[in-house]
Amino acid sequence: MSQTMRAVQVVGYHQALEMTEVPVPEPAGPFDVVVKIGGAGVCRTDLHILEGQWAQKSQVQLPYTIGHENAGWVHAVGSAVTNVAEGDKVIVHPLITCGLCRACRSGDDVHCQNNEFPGIDTNGGYAEYLRTSARSVVKIDDSLEPADVAALADAGLTAYHAVAKAARRLRPGHRAVLIGAGGLGHIGIQALRAMSAAEIVVVDRNPDAVKLALSIGADHGVVAEGGQVAEVLELTGGRGAEVVVDFVGEGGSxxxxxxxxxQAGDYHVVGYGENLDVPTIDIISAEINFIGNLVGSYNDLTELMVLAARGDVKLHTQKYALDDFATAVADLDAGTVRGRAILVP
Structure with a gap:
């Protein structure tokens, strides 16, 4: 007789999530790993899923369990798994990847041609257990707790992936503007500080978020009250920054x-929700680049875990019991969460 577990499911778009009882997943293939969830991050993408924004892209069959930022302990493994064992503390890379396609072989797991994305197109981690693969689990340092690092699996990974790309271009004396110091931004600031000597300017509407940004490594904080463009230009000698990393991507950001x-600057799009409306003459005359950022590779996640274990990246979290999922989602929607909301079964 298979055991059951609690799981929070999408039962319909524009409908509230529902708590249900479903069977505990078991390893089905030789490389499967079942993780006992210690923490599941609540992400703005989860709100976008409920709004139906991902319905066409994911083609997921409802109902299904949501949640793509997961960490915990290895509960069971398939017959061929050798990199982790039962009881190991792990963080879960968001994608289940094949390892055989061109993208996987070049370490670019996010673009795996045969991927599954738990929480997006298959069952995720707003539950007591999650099935993933041996290729997706990263052992974490003993000093780290799953509930404290769960959101690094996606929010942290996405922020790290974007600023790691930006950092390859940034030299000492260069400037980077980071828009948004919330759930993703506060991780991006710390990661960029650890990886680059560039001057970091952070822009956010919330004065408390700007204060937090300055305390974790930003050189300048700008409260967005209408004059933020002029203020940033003044801070950058009138020229603007080599790199802008936009963790908001909506509301006119x-x-x-x-x-x-x-000129010749890079604009990294991380947060999303609105359309870009830029005259093409502005793009060619200044020769600027727009760069999309989605999640990050397995190697990005292992690198981020090194920064976390060293204390260079700390996640500010607000924890909720799994049963309080509706409150967590409502708080995120209302913008009252500081840092990241984490569901703890």
Whole structure:
């Protein structure tokens, strides 16, 4: 007789999530790993899923269990798994990947041609257990607790992936503008500080978020009250920054962000929700680049875990019991979560 577990499921778009009882997953293939969830991050993408924004892209069959930021302990393994054992503390890379396609072989797991994405197109981690694969689990340092690092699996990984790309371009004396110091931004600031000597300017509407940004490594904080473009230009000698990393991507942030970019600058889109509206003449005359960022590779996640174990990246979290999932989602939607909301079974 198979055991059952609690799981929070999407039962319909524009409908509230529902708690249900489903069977505990078991390893089905030789490389499967079942993780006992210690923490599941609540992400703005989960709100976008409920709004139906991912319905066409994911083609997921409802109902299914949501949640793509997961960490915990290895509960069971398939017959061929050798990299982890039962009881190991792990963080879960968001994608289940094949390892055989061109993208996987070049370490670019996110673009695996045969991937599954728990929480997006198959069952995720707003539950007591999650099935993933041996290729997706990263052992974490003894000093780290799953509930404290769960959101690094996606929010942290996405922020790290974007700023690691940005850091390859940034030299000492260069400037980077980071828009948004919330759940993703506060991780991006710390990761960029650890990886780059560039001057970091953080822009956010919330004065408390700006204060937090300054305390974790930003050189300048700008409260977005209408004059933020002028203020950033002043901080960058009138030229704008070499790199802008936009963790917001909605509410008009992109139109302002592009004005903060210098010639031949890179605009990294991380947060999303609105359309880019930029005259093409502005793109060619300034020769600027728009760069999309989605999650990050397995190697990105292992590197981020090194920064976490060293204390260079700390996640600010607000924890909720799994049963209080509705409150966590409502708080995130209302913008009252500081850092990241984590469900703890």
């Amino acid at each position: 992109t139109a302002e962000g592009v004005q903060m970019l210098q």
